[in-house]
Amino acid sequence: MFDTASRELREFTPREAGKVGMYICGLTTQGAPHIGHIRFAVAFDVLRRWLETGHGYQVTLVRNVTDIDDKVLRKAADAGEEWWALTYRNERLTTAALEALGVLPATYEPRATGHVTDMVTLMETLVEKGHAYPAPDGSGDVYFDVRSWPDYGSLSHQSLDDMASADDADPRGKRDPRDFALWKGRKAQEPESASWPTPFGAGRPGWHLECSAMARRYLGDEFDIHGGGIDLRFPHHENEQAQSRAAGLGFARYWLHNAWLTVKGQKMGKSLGNSLEVRELLKTTRPIVLRYYLTAAHYRSTIEYHPGSLDEAAAAVERIEGFLERVAHRREIPPASAYAAHELPEDFRLALDDDLGVPGALAVIHETVRAGNTALDEGDGDVALAAAAAVVAMAEVLGVNPLAEHWTRSADRAAGQVTEEALDALVAQALDARQSARQERDFPRADAIRDELAAVGIAIEDTPSGARWSLSRSRGGAGTTSAGTG
Numbered sequence: 474m475f476d477t478a479s480r481e482l483r484e485f486t487p488r489e490a491g492k493v494g495m496y497i498c499g500l501t502t503q504g505a506p507h508i509g510h511i512r513f514a515v516a517f518d519v520l521r522r523w524l525e526t527g528h529g530y531q532v533t534l535v536r537n538v539t540d541i542d543d544k545v546l547r548k549a550a551d552a553g554e555e556w557w558a559l560t561y562r563n564e565r566l567t568t569a570a571l572e573a574l575g576v577l578p579a580t581y582e583p584r585a586t587g588h589v590t591d592m593v594t595l596m597e598t599l600v601e602k603g604h605a606y607p608a609p610d611g612s613g614d615v616y617f618d619v620r621s622w623p624d625y626g627s628l629s630h631q632s633l634d635d636m637a638s639a640d641d642a643d644p645r646g647k648r649d650p651r652d653f654a655l656w657k658g659r660k661a662q663e664p665e666s667a668s669w670p671t672p673f674g675a676g677r678p679g680w681h682l683e684c685s686a687m688a689r690r691y692l693g694d695e696f697d698i699h700g701g702g703i704d705l706r707f708p709h710h711e712n713e714q715a716q717s718r719a720a721g722l723g724f725a726r727y728w729l730h731n732a733w734l735t736v737k738g739q740k741m742g743k744s745l746g747n748s749l750e751v752r753e754l755l756k757t758t759r760p761i762v763l764r765y766y767l768t769a770a771h772y773r774s775t776i777e778y779h780p781g782s783l784d785e786a787a788a789a790v791e792r793i794e795g796f797l798e799r800v801a802h803r804r805e806i807p808p809a810s811a812y813a814a815h816e817l818p819e820d821f822r823l824a825l826d827d828d829l830g831v832p833g834a835l836a837v838i839h840e841t842v843r844a845g846n847t848a849l850d851e852g853d854g855d856v857a858l859a860a861a862a863a864v865v866a867m868a869e870v871l872g873v874n875p876l877a878e879h880w881t882r883s884a885d886r887a888a889g890q891v892t893e894e895a896l897d898a899l900v901a902q903a904l905d906a907r908q909s910a911r912q913e914r915d916f917p918r919a920d921a922i923r924d925e926l927a928a929v930g931i932a933i934e935d936t937p938s939g940a941r942w943s944l945s946r947s948r949g950g951a952g953t954t955s956a957g958t959g
């Protein structure tokens with residue numbers, strides 16, 4: 474793995490044989506997630522799958538939810554709603570996006586607001602050790618003293634004198650403008666519900682303190698891997714490492730960072746509107762295609778999004794699906810679980826063991842697809858079946874196995890939605906025709922339309938607001954109901 478701290482590839486050895494503890498910084502739930510937000514989750518999902526499937530490790534994955542910070546409070550105030558209502562709504566949207574893209578559930582997914590006591594304990598330790606101090610102005614702010622920790626800057630490889638000032642809190646109470654906030658005293662304009670008591674005054678935690686405390690709670694004083702987007706390397710991860718180690722904790726042994734997803738060379742941001750939100754893209758793109766797109770590049774390589782990006786991913790997925798369908802028409806393909814890890818093609822294993830080289834691993838999958846199709850063309854069913862089994866097992870590791878239950882369920886739901894929308898449109902046309910007949914006082918024709926619908930299991934109910942239809946219970950239940958126009 475490429476360790477950001479040492480800036481070199483390091484052989485991975487877990488601190489405890491057979492087990493891996495991994496913490497990845499989740500999202501601040503201030504808005505609906507776009508694909509730039511979700512890339513980190515997909516990248517580390519592949520790492521987790523490879524550690525488990527390829528090496529047999531028991532992985533404890535912690536992915537936090539930052540549900541309290543300046544942006545959350547500001548956006549809630551602008552919208553005129555409670556901050557906790559805003560963040561919970563967006564947390565649910567994030568969960569839905571991750572589930573749709575086949576990201577395995579975290580072992581633990583703690584919210585920052587549920588771990589304030591852990592944060593206060595860590596902060597008190599830092600004050601006692603002389604690495605933090607309360608602001609002398611009585612504001613309730615508490616700052617980490619960066620000059621008290623000589624190793625500060627080692628993760629991002631910066632000299633303290635070259636760093637910009639920390640702009641996370643009012644500098645009036647800081648000894649050094651680069652000192653960062655562990656705790657933010659409550660402001661008069663902030664809601665009381667966003668404040669907790671401490672020996673230093675009421676307030677709320679700083680962003681960096683949150684992750685250190687939650688990682689310690691679920692993974693212990695020292696753990697194996699800390700991951701996140703490259704934009705978090707400084708100041709967030711630098712500050713996490715400094716405050717945790719200054720408190721006497723070993724903290725993360727390996728640091729991994731994924732690159733951005735950009736549009737026209739710029740980091741994806743809210744200025745692009747909602748067109749690249751996961752929920753919007755999934756209206757026109759199959760979830761497995763979007764997952765493939767986010768998986769295909771090396772995690773440390775920038776993904777440049779352009780209008781044809783998803784078409785390329787769709788074509789790649791369809792090549793895999795087409796081959797598996799050809800084989801399935803002739804022989805039953807064994808599930809991925811039937812394929813032992815040591816049986817995976819050597820080039821596939823070598824690619825993933827080389828800093829999670831997904832592009833190389835995908836190349837092996839497509840080479841196997843081509844060889845399998847050739848075998849089918851030549852009538853060699855055994856070779857084709859072996860190739861299909863290998864493709865399924867490899868694709869499962871990357872989370873893009875078309876035969877996985879997750880994707881087949883997703884396809885069934887999509888097909889059901891399309892069917893329901895088509896049925897709704899057809900019934901609406903019939904109801905329009907029935908209403909026209911009634912307006913023309915052609916009641917026999919109106920009754921005939923109603924009877925035709927009833928004959929295929931669609932019941933009509935006339936209400937003051939218009940006709941409503943439902944599937945007759947005698948035809949399998951009234952699961953679909955809609956308002957009509959007649």
